[in-house]
Amino acid sequence: MSEWPEAAIRKLAHAVKDRRRNLGLTQVEVWHAGGPSNSTLTAIESGTQPRFSRSTLRKLDDGLQWERGTAAAILADAEPALVTGGSDVTAAATALADVPTSTLAEIVRASMDELQRRLRAETGTNPARFSPREGTPPL
Numbered sequence: 483m484s485e486w487p488e489a490a491i492r493k494l495a496h497a498v499k500d501r502r503r504n505l506g507l508t509q510v511e512v513w514h515a516g517g518p519s520n521s522t523l524t525a526i527e528s529g530t531q532p533r534f535s536r537s538t539l540r541k542l543d544d545g546l547q548w549e550r551g552t553a554a555a556i557l558a559d560a561e562p563a564l565v566t567g568g569s570d571v572t573a574a575a576t577a578l579a580d581v582p583t584s585t586l587a588e589i590v591r592a593s594m595d596e597l598q599r600r601l602r603a604e605t606g607t608n609p610a611r612f613s614p615r616e617g618t619p620p621l
Contacts, residue, residue: 485532486585490557495529497556501546502527517545536592550596554589 486494502512502523509523517523518541525531526542534557542553 486534486557488529490559491529491532493559494553494556495527498523498542498546498553499527501548505547512545515545515547517541536588536595539588539592540595550599551589551593554592558585558589 502509507515509520509527512518512523513520518526518538522531522538523545526534526538534553536554539553539557540550542548543550546553
């Protein structure tokens, strides 16, 4: 878990509260939908939670019906979209310049977990067990 800058915490607090209200859900309903506990959600919405585990970020995404990785992207001040083209890469690098490396690593791990989950759901197999086909260059 990484400690986040105050501005990132406020941004997530605002986004979580807005999303919950737009969905017409109480904090308890978010919890029942797979979100973090009521006490954790209260701390997040009030901006008093300085640390977030991957599990908590994943639960926020689930309980608030966000795409996986959205809560982490809000914290990192990055748009949850693909980065393409040279100028976009520069813009993304600038937005992430102050994010600690450990935090970026958490975001990448959460994204990889979600990718593996989706591959398992679509193929019914564990993507970590895939073997390259003949002639396929190694990753």
